[in-house]
Amino acid sequence: MVTYGVVTALSLQENGEELLPGLDDLDIRLTLLLLATSLATASAYFLFILNTKFVGTSCLYCLSSAFISFTLFFIRLKDIGLARIQKFVGLQLAVAVIVALALTNSYSSATTQLKGTGDFVLEPYKTEVTSESTPFAISLARHLHSIGAKMYGAFWCTHCNDQKQLFGREAMEILDYVECFPNGAGKGKKMANECVATGLEGFPTWVINGKLLSGDQELSVLAEESGFVSESPEQS
Structure with missing residues (x-):
């Protein structure tokens, strides 16, 4: 949600609103491209997890978020143009790899913690009924x-x-x-x-x-x- 907010602010500035002073047109477009790349990468990763680890599970929010992310990504690609995109491909790939690695690490840590709870054993105990019956x-x-x-x-x-x-x-x-x-x-x-x-x-x-x-x-x-x-x- 924070990323979407930043994208919105930059888009408004691109259209003439002075929300973030000190950024020229190229800076704004490049930042928007990299943010859109990170959003698209994250959405692709989440869809992969959804379809491989949670087969049969539907997630309307995930699909909606992915649609918005990919739409923003392709809009930014079209806005910058093919000639300029070629200059930033390496940077885009670096951002995508960093996002994918961060998400993979987070997912692995979470699943490891959940698996650890499988060793938990709770011994039986008797609960005392203290109230009087009517x-x-x-x-x-x-x-x-x-x-x-x-x-x-x-x-x-x-x-x-x-x-x-x-x-x-x-x-x-x-x-x-x-x-x-x-x-x-x-x-x-x-x-x-x-x-x-x-x-x-x-x-x-x-x-x-x-x-x-x-x-x-x-x-x-x-x-x-x-x-x-x-x-x-x-x-x-």
């Missing part, structure tokens, strides 16, 4: 247990902990809760077979009457989905 939560938990409903979660999942706290300590002792990472998470750790077979897309996930509900749910939603009718008007 009568409604206890009644709902009994109903969910009676119809075979289950809550699938992970010990490291904050939303799972929020769901547990919403039910409260007494109700959670009644609910059928399945820990999907009983042996820990990270390198060499696998999700429990029951969780894999259920086809979970996130945590927590409720399975009620064969229906999957992803994310932490309000008690009223769980009551409605499970067909629970409370004798008490209290709901959370």
